[in-house]
Amino acid sequence: MEISKVVEKMQPSGIRAFFDLVLGMKDVISLGVGEPDFVTPWQIREAGIYSLEQGFTSYTSNKGLYKLRLGLHRYLKNKFGLDYCPDEEILITVGVSEGIDLVLRALINPGDKVLVPVPSYVSYGPVTELAGGVPVYIDTSKDGFKVTPELIKKYIDKKVKAIVLNYPTNPTGISYRRQELEAINKILLKHKILCISDEVYGDLTYDFGHTAFPSLPGAKKNTVYFNGFSKSFAMTGWRVGYVCGPKEIIAAMTKIHQYTIMCVPITSQMAAAEALASGKRSVEQMKREYDRRRQLMTTELNSLGLKCFRPQGAFYIFPSIKCTGLSSMDFSRKLLEEEKVAVVPGTAFGACCEGYIRISYASSLENLKEALSRIRRFLEKIR
């Protein structure tokens, strides 16, 4: 059977093969994992179990449980001073991933362009193509992996409809301060480019406070804000995210959501509501733990000669491996085969990231230290 042309050309095959290699190997220390190493805090799991015991096993409203949307309304108001109406401006989705798919399908007409600063999380480009749009990748590798108004300006034309921002950024751990975001916001408003802001790592920002994009002056009506429970509350497997934005966009997204997903599983929504109510302390504890590992990893990798800047958020660090003379893929493959340490080649996140690898420090201190000593041994061997 012939596969659709758009789907045929998706997904770089080299990376897939590398992933399969990792999955097929035993006793690997993996620094290649894009999710927390913590288990969901018990009070949240308990709430999920209790909801099952109470017989909450039905569909919910398409938009999601009202209780959860109301909780989010309050949470965003307290945290960022953002006022999203729980009835019309908030939609609960199956993780941020579903939300990104929805927003692109809801907005794009054939040929519309979407700006995607790279390196970036892997789904934005392919999902844009699936929606009939054209992803335009903005190479940030020469600007310290940060997108700037000047860079954006170079890519603006009449076909550009939106930009996808993700900060703190997967895979670099880069984040932005308020002034930097204000400058970006100005140019987006001026050229009427919608901001699709994926802030799923927002709670894991270390050196300064996180600024939600829609909280910038005039940005709320021009921004669709994405967040979820996966990273900060260690709830990846529950699959709960949410979208907040202008009501006509949320309404359009809800139309697609009701036909494709119907609603997010009720157990997960119940647990998420509990996370908002009582999870703050747990998030703070996990964040402190990540922060310590971040400091340790940055210092150690730099001392090994794998140059990296100190990331400001998420749980990733993005060292350069150029000193080894190997390509990202060769480095990752050899490190895996010879020392059984898994990392993700930078090229998985954009061709401009040749010479970099992504290391995730969402792993125990013990694992990180063992991995570091294996990397040291590996570097000594190949030098």
Place this chain on the structure above:
Amino acid sequence: MDEILEILEKDGRASVEDIAKMIRKKPDEVKKLIRKYEKEGAILKYKAVINKDLIKDNESEVRALIEVNIVPQKDLGFDKIAERIYSFPEVTSCYLISGTYDLLVVVEGKNLHTVSNFVAEKLSCMEHVRGTATHFLLKKYKEDGVILKHKSDENKRIAISY
């Protein structure tokens, strides 16, 4: 609480070098601070948390939680009598608490006999002690924040993901 203490409370064996890297301080500075804490008594000692159920040398110990009612002394309150009680080596913990009794005393001994002898011969007959209620501990589930169950090494996450 200071971050150094927070780290050491979780892992008493964390090295000065690692702590220094984790909190971005110089090792010397960390060493100095730890010494200060030790001197002040903020850090009292370092010890391992042992799951005695897994040690098969037949020298198992019994533990009892004893509620003690006390007549407080003029000027001294409970402190003097508490000191007389907690000075016994059998007593592993001793707390003054609110509620229907005054001291909660944790006692450890080789067997039921040693513990009940201690209660009958030492504790109950002590001056100012009005009464005791002894609860023998049957099973430990969690102690000092540690769940006493052998954790499986099973890795629940998939080894690589975006």
